[in-house]
Amino acid sequence: MTSNNNKEERFVVDYMLGRLCRWMRILGIDSAYHRPEDNLNIVFRSLKEKRVVITRDLKLINSAALKVFIVKSGNYRFQLKETLKEFNIDINREKIFTRCPECNSELVEADKKNIKGKVSGKVPGKVPGKIPAYVYDKHDKFSICADCKKIYWEGTHKKLIENILKDII
Ligand SMILES: [Zn+2]
Numbered sequence: 318m319t320s321n322n323n324k325e326e327r328f329v330v331d332y333m334l335g336r337l338c339r340w341m342r343i344l345g346i347d348s349a350y351h352r353p354e355d356n357l358n359i360v361f362r363s364l365k366e367k368r369v370v371i372t373r374d375l376k377l378i379n380s381a382a383l384k385v386f387i388v389k390s391g392n393y394r395f396q397l398k399e400t401l402k403e404f405n406i407d408i409n410r411e412k413i414f415t416r417c418p419e420c421n422s423e424l425v426e427a428d429k430k431n432i433k434g435k436v437s438g439k440v441p442g443k444v445p446g447k448i449p450a451y452v453y454d455k456h457d458k459f460s461i462c463a464d465c466k467k468i469y470w471e472g473t474h475k476k477l478i479e480n481i482l483k484d485i486i
Pocket residue numbers: 417418419420421422462463464465466467
């Protein structure tokens with residue numbers, strides 16, 4: 318094993334790269350999202366939290382940040398590809414969906430019985446924060462975000478993930 322694989326890089330992703338950030342989280346990569354309204358400047362945040370900055374803002378190249386990576390593409394799939402290549406990150410299928418795409422916290426396995434209260438019942442369509450009844454009936458494996466409490470299940474965007482992986486590997 319090379320030394321590159323021993324240490325997992327952590328990232329802070331600039332606000333214009335929201336989709337990239339989401340996908341990095343889906344792949345299990347620790348990626349904070351930086352909004353312009355956040356109190357701490359992205360450079361300070363990079364230093365404080367020891368995160369590499371990912372941005373398209375060329376002004377940050379010579380900043381004091383821990384490290385800055387400028388993505389070139391305007392398309393999130395290519396941005397993801399660029400990032401994985403730059404940091405020698407191999408996609409680990411075991412790590413997919415171990416992190417919440419919404420807030421970056423770790424997901425923990427949820428006991429099916431304990432989330433019964435989150436089922437939306439017979440209401441048609443999606444109810445925010447609720448699991449559709451047919452999903453609850455069909456699946457046995459669920460995970461819950463330790464922080465924002467959002468619930469995920471096996472097969473969440475499974476097709477989309479497979480398509481994107483096909484593209485970037
Ligand atoms: Zn969350």
